[in-house]
Amino acid sequence: MEPPDGVRIKKSTGKMQIATPGDVSYLGYIRTIVADLARQMGFSESEVAKIEMAVDEACSNVLEHAYAHDKQWLWQHREPEMRLEIRTEDGRLVVEINDHGERFDLDRYQPPPLEDRLEKMASGGYGLHIMRRFMDEVHYSSDPQTGNTLRLVKYLKKS
Amino acid sequence: MRDFHIEREQRGAIYLLRLAGAVDMYSYARLDEQVRQLFSQNHHRIILDCQNLDYIGSAGLGSLVGLAKEARVHGGDVRLLRVPERIYKIIELLGFTKVLQVFHDETEALNSFAS
Numbered sequence: 001m002e003p004p005d006g007v008r009i010k011k012s013t014g015k016m017q018i019a020t021p022g023d024v025s026y027l028g029y030i031r032t033i034v035a036d037l038a039r040q041m042g043f044s045e046s047e048v049a050k051i052e053m054a055v056d057e058a059c060s061n062v063l064e065h066a067y068a069h070d071k072q073w074l075w076q077h078r079e080p081e082m083r084l085e086i087r088t089e090d091g092r093l094v095v096e097i098n099d100h101g102e103r104f105d106l107d108r109y110q111p112p113p114l115e116d117r118l119e120k121m122a123s124g125g126y127g128l129h130i131m132r133r134f135m136d137e138v139h140y141s142s143d144p145q146t147g148n149t150l151r152l153v154k155y156l157k158k159s
Numbered sequence: 160m161r162d163f164h165i166e167r168e169q170r171g172a173i174y175l176l177r178l179a180g181a182v183d184m185y186s187y188a189r190l191d192e193q194v195r196q197l198f199s200q201n202h203h204r205i206i207l208d209c210q211n212l213d214y215i216g217s218a219g220l221g222s223l224v225g226l227a228k229e230a231r232v233h234g235g236d237v238r239l240l241r242v243p244e245r246i247y248k249i250i251e252l253l254g255f256t257k258v259l260q261v262f263h264d265e266t267e268a269l270n271s272f273a274s
Contacts, residue, residue, distance in 0.1 A: 050249065
C-alpha cells in the first residue's frame with residue numbers, strides 16, 4: 001500500500017517507523033499498517049481487530065487531546081505530528097506512539113468504569129478502557145526532550 | 160480501506176442508513192450529523208445497516224450510544240443491522256451490545272419498531 005502524501009516511513013528488520021502529520025485523515029492508513037503487521041506476525045483475526053482498535057484509540061487521543069487547539073503543546077513551534085514505531089520482538093508486538101503535544105499521564109488516569117459509562121449511555125470516555133482491555137501492556141511516559149510516548153504491547157500467545 | 164459513505168432510504172416512519180467504510184475520529188461526525196438532521200425533522204426511528212462497515216472506533220460507538228439514548232427519549236431508537244462478525248465480536252466484548260439492539264435480518268429490524 002502506497003503511503004499517503006506527508007507520510008514518512010522507515011523499515012528495518014522487525015521494525016517499522018511511520019511519521020504522519022497530526023491529522024485525523026491519516027488514522028485509516030495507520031490502522032491498515034498496524035493490522036497488516038499484526039497479521040504477518042501470526043495474531044488471529046480477532047486479536048488483530050483488538051490491536052487495530054487499541055492503536056486507533058491511542059492515535060485518536062493524541063489528536064483530540066494532546067494536540068487540542070486550546071492546549072499548550074510541548075513544542076508549539078512544530079507542526080502536530082504522530083510518530084509510530086512498531087516492533088516485533090520475543091513473541092510480542094510493541095507499538096510506541098510519540099507526540100510533542102500536551103502531556104497527559106494516562107498511567108495515573110482512572111476513568112469511570114466502562115460498565116458505568118455504558119449504563120449511562122455516555123457518548124464518550126471509552127478510548128482508554130479499550131486500550132487497557134485489548135492490550136497486555138499500556139504505559140505512558142513523557143520527556144521534555146523526546147516528547148510523550150504511549151507504549152502498547154501485545155503478546156503472541158501460543159495456543 | 161474505503162472512504163466512509165452513507166446511503167439513506169425511508170421505509171414508512173423508519174429511516175434506514177446504509178453505512179460503508181470506517182467510522183472513526185475522522186468520519187463519525189458525518190454519521191452523527193445525518194442522524195441528528197433526521198431527529199430535527201422528528202424522525203427518531205433509525206436503522207443503521209452495517210453490512211459494508213469496515214471499522215468502528217470509540218468515537219463512532221460513543222456517538223451511536225448517545226444518539227440511541229436521545230432517540231429513545233422521543234419514543235424511537237437507533238438500531239444496528241447486519242454488523243460484520245469481526246466488528247460484532249469487538250462491540251460484544253466491550254458491552255455495547257447490551258445497550259444497542261442488533262439485528263441480522265432487515266425485515267426483523269424494521270418490524271422491531273412495530274412492537
